[in-house]
Every structure is written in C-alpha cells, then in structure tokens.
Amino acid sequence: MENIAGKTALVTGASQGLGRVIALELAKAGCRVIVNYANHSGNAEKVVAEITAAGGTAEPFRCDVSDExxxxxxxxxxxxxxxxxxxxxxxxxxxxxxREASMSEGEWFDRVLSINLKGALLTSFAFMPKAMERRYGRIVNVSSVRAFRAAEPNMIAYGVSKLGMHGLTRAFAEQGAPFNVTCNTVAPGMILSENIAKRLTPEKYAEECSAIPMRRGGTAEEIADAVLFPIRNGYVTGETININGGMYYAP
Incomplete structure (x- = not known):
C-alpha cells in the first residue's frame, strides 16, 4: 500500500458528516487536507481545528462545486x-x-444533480490535467447503495445523481490509467452520522436496520476506511466498493 503522507487531499463537502470523518482519516495518514465547504464556515473551521489539534495539517476552502x-x-x-x-x-x-416545500420536481432535480453530480464532474475535470502531468492522482467518488435500488418518489433525484457517479468513475478511470491517475467509487449504505438521529426516530431506525442483513448502519469511520483503500492502492481503478452491510450484493 502506498504511503500518502505529504500528499494534498481535497475533500468536498467536508464540513460535517462523512466528509468530516474522511478528512480526519486522511489527516491521520499524513495528508494536508483541504476542507471544502459551501455554506457552513463554522463547521469547516471546527474540522480544521480538530485536525490541527491532533497534529495534522488542514485548511478550509469555501467553494460551491456546482459553480464552474x-x-x-x-x-x-x-x-x-x-x-x-x-x-x-x-x-x-x-x-x-x-427539500424546500416550495420547490417543484424539476427545480429539485436540477438542484440535486448540480451539486451531487455536476459538482463531481467539474472538480474531476479541473483535477485531471495537472494530475496526468505529474503522473499521479487519486479520485474517489462517494455514491450510495441507492444508485442500485428502485427509489421512492422523493428519492429519485438523489438516486439518479448517485448512479451518475459511476459513469464519471469509468470515464475518468479510462482517461487517467496511462498516467497513474486512478478513479474509483465507494457506495455506502446507511451511515451513522450526526444527522441520523435528526432524521430517524428510534422506531424508524430499527425498521431501516431490519432491511440490512447485518442489522445495523455503518459508522462513518468504516466508510472512510473504504475510501482510503483505493487511494493507497494504485492498482485499483474504475471499480465500485460496496460497503452497505449486505443491502446490495454486487456480482
């Protein structure tokens, strides 16, 4: 496995949730971490402070990834x-x-895809030329088990955006492979983030877990571990790492 100490890592949406934990784990591995955020500067500063207090290096960077x-x-x-x-x-x-109650289906679809999918497209396009020039680069796209499952009406936009991440992965993996630039997808199931308690009652959480063969959600640390694997392993590219407690068994 490659030593990634000293590398500069940009994590988009890193001010909270899974992004925060990915940033922390990359910092533990010795990376300089750029904590990207769009709106929550206070949260981003807290993540940076957490990393620096543990001896790591990090900086916040405000950027709406849907803005080219x-x-x-x-x-x-x-x-x-x-x-x-x-x-x-x-x-x-x-x-x-x-979702805001006033948003139409089309408005919501455009908004979700602009951040979830277009944002990843724009950052990847911006990343690739210099990475290929340096003959080193790692992209990990965070998708979801919902990319593979039939979505209820309120989750269609989200599922479509996450399915699209797999198309990005294949395209940029093909482009980057001759230059030692890899691109992979991690597709988590339910993640036990700080927001899960706000969204699910204990009864609803138990109901959700009943559909997971392992009968629990995954920790953000478990998902972050899956993210670091294809970063450290330079022979993995164009692949999807499913980490969902058995909700979806890939062929």
Missing part, C-alpha cells in the same frame, strides 16, 4: 499555494431530506 468558475479558481489557488491537489474525494451532496 469557482471550481477553476479553487484549483488554481491550490496549485499556487500547495503545488496542486494529489487526492480528490468527491463527497459533496445535498441532503435528500432537506
């Missing part, structure tokens, strides 16, 4: 300050349970 000029500006700034980005984790997403 802002994405290019972010990568240009990181190139100038740190010599570029070595590792990109596309984790930013819209919480599918926080």
């Amino acid at each position: 000029p802002a994405v290019h500006a972010m990568f240009a700034a990181l190139e100038e300050r740190f010599g570029g980005v070595d590792i990109l984790v596309n984790n930013a997403r819209i919480d599918p349970w926080r």
Whole structure:
C-alpha cells in the first residue's frame, strides 16, 4: 500500500458528516487536507481545528462545486499555494431530506444533480490535467447503495445523481490509467452520522436496520476506511466498493 503522507487531499463537502470523518482519516495518514465547504464556515473551521489539534495539517476552502468558475479558481489557488491537489474525494451532496416545500420536481432535480453530480464532474475535470502531468492522482467518488435500488418518489433525484457517479468513475478511470491517475467509487449504505438521529426516530431506525442483513448502519469511520483503500492502492481503478452491510450484493 502506498504511503500518502505529504500528499494534498481535497475533500468536498467536508464540513460535517462523512466528509468530516474522511478528512480526519486522511489527516491521520499524513495528508494536508483541504476542507471544502459551501455554506457552513463554522463547521469547516471546527474540522480544521480538530485536525490541527491532533497534529495534522488542514485548511478550509469555501467553494460551491456546482459553480464552474469557482471550481477553476479553487484549483488554481491550490496549485499556487500547495503545488496542486494529489487526492480528490468527491463527497459533496445535498441532503435528500432537506427539500424546500416550495420547490417543484424539476427545480429539485436540477438542484440535486448540480451539486451531487455536476459538482463531481467539474472538480474531476479541473483535477485531471495537472494530475496526468505529474503522473499521479487519486479520485474517489462517494455514491450510495441507492444508485442500485428502485427509489421512492422523493428519492429519485438523489438516486439518479448517485448512479451518475459511476459513469464519471469509468470515464475518468479510462482517461487517467496511462498516467497513474486512478478513479474509483465507494457506495455506502446507511451511515451513522450526526444527522441520523435528526432524521430517524428510534422506531424508524430499527425498521431501516431490519432491511440490512447485518442489522445495523455503518459508522462513518468504516466508510472512510473504504475510501482510503483505493487511494493507497494504485492498482485499483474504475471499480465500485460496496460497503452497505449486505443491502446490495454486487456480482
């Protein structure tokens, strides 16, 4: 497994939830971590403080990944300050349970895909040229088990956005392979993040767990471990790592 100490890692949507834990684990592995956020500067600062208190190196960076000029500006700034980005984790997403009541189906679909899918497309396009030039790069796209399951009406946009991540992975894996640039997908099931208690009652949580063969949700640390695997292993590319307690058995 490769030593990634000293690499610069950009984690999108890293101010809370799974992104926060991925950032913490990359910092523990010795990476300089760029904690990307769009709206929650206070949360991002807390993640940076948590990393630095543990002896790691991190900086916050505000950027809405659905904004193409802002994405290019972010990568240009990181190139100038740190010599570029070595590792990109596309984790930013819209919480599918926080739709505004006034939004139409089309408005919601556009909004979800603009962050969840278009954002990953834009950051990957911005990342690839310098990574190929340096002949090193790692992209991990965070998808979901919902990419493979029939969605209830309120989750269609989310499921479609996560399924699209797999198309991005194959495309950028093919492009990057001759240059030692890999791209992989991690598809988690239910994650026990800080928001799970806000969304599910104990009864609803038990009901959700009854559909999981392992009868529990996964910890964010378990998912982050799956993210770090294809970053450290340079021979894995174009693959999907399913980590969902048995909710979906891939062929």
